[in-house]
Amino acid sequence: MKNVLDIKPDISYKSVGHFEETRFEKIHNAIFKNATDASIVVAHEIATLIQTKQKESKNCVLGLATGSSPVKVYEELVRMHKEEGLSFHNVITFNLDEYYPMTKENNQSYHYFMHEHLFNHIDIKPENINIPDGTVAIDEINQYCIDYEMSIKTVGGLDFQLLGIGRTGHIGFNEPGSHVNSGTRIITLDHVTRSDASSAFNGISNVPKKAITMGVSTVLKSKRIVLLAWGENKADVITTTIQGEISSDIPATFLQNHNNTTFILDVFAASQLTRFKTPWxxxxxxxxxxxxxxxxxxxxxxxxxxxxxxxxxxxxxxxxxxxxxxxxxxxxxxxxxxxxxxHTITGWPGGKPNTDDTNRPERALPDKKRVIIFSPHPDDDVISMGGTFYKLIKQGHDVHVVYQTSGNIAVTDHEALKFAEVANDFSGDNKESINFLKVIEFLRNKKENQIDALDVRKLKGLIRRRESYAATRLLGLKDENIHFLDLPFYETGQIKKNPLGSKDVEIIENIISELQPHQVFAAGDLADPHGTHEICLNAIFAAMKNLKNQSYMNDCWLWLYRGAWHEWDTHEIDMAVPLSPDEVLIKRYAILSHQSQKDRVMFQGNDSREFWVRAEDRNKNTAKLYDFLGLPEYEAIEAFKRFDY
CATH class of the missing domain: 1.10.10 (Arc Repressor Mutant, subunit A)
Structure with missing residues (x-):
């Protein structure tokens, strides 16, 4: 059988196949290296269906999903329309769900999402677009939902249903407890679902508590179902859905009884399936x-x-x-x-001088190394490797920290307003680079979903920047060894970022060329809820690949740390750096220097603990696991994986 990791985007996963008939798996699935390749294959299946229906002079009825999972599918469909002439004139669409209440103009609405990512760019007839209406009066919703169901039946049912999956196991917004016979209806959203959506809404308090959704029964009547799942955040629920028992506690498990369903996964979402987790x-x-x-x-x-x-x-x-x-x-x-x-354990993360390094994770020479610590946001460095950061400085290495983004989006309006008012009171009528009176006026009158003005973004970025100085000074780093890149992809003023561009990669290349490091530390945690870590890591990979032929790169090793959400599994760890109780305390103080991220964290994901608590618990758990395995007992351990770029 062909290795799924070798599947090319133009080859159908149905024809290649990658479903191992084990006693564990109950749903057909295909696994790809990345979401981009997988999404292209799915888009091509949809395009083929549309074209087949056109040849038969029939309508093609598509059930569509929103969220991050299908975005690249829609991108490929738009590309095929513009470059290959794929027409949508015979396509009728029904979207799965919509927040309630929600206006169509709100940029968090699924109506806005679908037009932004697909409908505005193709030749679909407006009257063929059906999206649940989040403005229907509450006393009219029942009849509206019945009519929505009837509209699907009238056109012959769904030929193809595209799905994502939530960590609660929801499909559409069919949360735990949904019945297999449920139809289109209004539903109360699970707290986990609202928490996962909080980054898009600038906090969970702004996420609607209800939604209109197609029912489980509606979905199961589709002739073909494809479910998309990307990233390790989805790994547990994917495993439960594919291998577990059918239960309303995980509504996606009802798909086990559908005779034409395929789960399309990347390697991270598939990582907990038995054949990958415990293949023996x-x-x-x-x-x-x-x-x-x-x-x-x-x-x-x-x-x-x-x-x-x-x-x-x-x-x-x-x-x-x-x-x-x-x-x-x-x-x-x-x-x-x-x-x-x-042999993974070392108190010398930069290598121990004058020592046999045969069984050590890092080289002894050069004994004083130039080190770059890349930090996607202005606090990932101390959250993820604050203790190692401190050791590297203390042991005499030339350490540079490089903050890849300004982090301004993660500063609350409340926090920014406080700083603006203090600055305005202090500066009086002086002309400053930031007009604080305008900032104050903007924040006090800011409308829902309004993008921050340039001065507001500048102020929020400065807040993060000065917090970074405070944190790194605690560790003993010289101010001149701190670098702020403010990568362009991030500077949109909103949650949605631009794609990684050549300018972003060029900026990373320039700092690496300037410093010519022996060690590079980078964030390998792709569970970041709003995707910045992945883009930043891809920028580093691209830059180091472009520089690979430079002589100084022969001596450069790349170490990946994890962030605030996950830790490396023990079998993945190539370097384990023990921390003393005093070093744990120094790391805590450095994290607490980032005051704007304390107590009111905007993008903390599904974990309500503060970042310093998460970091300490994670490091102490790693130390306990090493102790449990029979290795020396330490207060805490920071873990790293070496990556061959």
Whole structure:
């Protein structure tokens, strides 16, 4: 069978196939390296359906979804319309849902979303567009929903339904508890769903509490269903949906009973499926070093034993007898893996001078390294690797921190207004680069969904910038080693960012060329709720690839840290940097220097804890896991994965 990671965008996943008939999986699925390739394939299936219907002189009835998942599908359909002549003149669309109450003009409405991403750019007839109306009077909603259902039936039902999935397992807005026979109706949104949407609404308090949605029954009547899921945030619910029992607690599991459904996943969303998470339970494995690490750590957790206590019976009883046969005995396996994990631990993240570095994660030479710490936002550096940051400075390395974006969007209006009023009181009538009276007037009268004025964005960026100086000074970094890039993709004044551009990559290239580092640390956490981390990481990858032929890049190693949302799994860790209690405290104080991000964090995702609490808990949990495995006990550990660019 062809490896799904080799699937090219112009090859149908249906013809190639990537569904392993195991006792675990109950829904057909295909896994791609990234969302872009997968989305192009889905768009081509939709286009083929449209064209087939045109040849038959029939309408093509599409059920459409909103949210981040289908955006690239719509981009490809628009491209095919403009460049290849794909016509939508025979297409009738029905959208899954809409917030309630919600005006069509609101830029958070799904009406606005669909026109912005698709309808304004194709030749679909306006009368063929059907989107639930978020302005229907409350006493008319029941009849409106009945009429919406009848409209779908009148045109012959849905030929194709595109779906996303929420972390609650909702499809459309069919939240937990939705019945398999449910039709179009008004529904109360789950708190998790509203929390996930909070970044788009500048806080959960602004997210509507209700929505109009197609029902589970409506969706299941579709002739063809394709569900899209990207990113590790969706991994748990995808696994439950594909492998779990059918339950109204996870409405997406009802799709198990649909005879023409495919889940289209990227590798991150698929990562918790049994064949990826614990492939030794499915069949024979190719036992790479990383897979051995993963399996043995898992075995320790299953048996509640440290590595050196595992026995032959433990391996045999947990589906790993072939590994045991390959290595000879549990004793040999245990000793080898203990040594591998022990060698990841170092208190010298820049390398220990005058020491044999054969089994150390970093090189001994040069003993004083030039180091770049890239930080997507102005606090990711201290949240994710504040202790390592401090060690690198203390151990004499030439450390530079590079803030890739201004972070202005994450400053609340309330916080900005406070600073503007203080600055205005202090400066009086002096002419400053920021007109604080105008800023104050704007913030006091700011309308819903209004984009910040330039001076407001400038002020919010300065707040983040000065907080960064305060944090890094606590760690002992010189001010001249702090760099602010303000990458253009971020500076839109709204949650939605521009795509990564050549100018963004060029700016990253310039700072790397200027500093010629031996070490680069970058954020590898792609669970960031509003996508900035992924764009920033892709900019670094592109820049380092472009510079790869430069001689100084031969000595440059790239280390990835995780952010405020996840930590590397133990089998993924290449460098574990222990922190003392005092270093944990210094890291905490550095994080707390970012006062605008304390208490009223706008984009904290589904975790209500403050960032400093998350960071400490995560680092302490990593240390506890190393201790549990039988390795030395530490107060906390920051973890890194080396990446070959």
């Amino acid at each position: 339970l499915v069949g024979e494995c190719k036992w790479t070093q990383e897979l051995k690490r993963k399996a043995i750590v898992w075995l320790c957790q299953q048996t509640n034993q440290s590595i050196l206590k595992l026995t032959d019976r433990d391996y045999n009883n947990h589906g790993m007898s072939d590994l045991l046969a390959l290595e000879g005995s549990a004793y040999d396996l245990n000793i080898n893996m203990f040594n591998v994990l022990q």
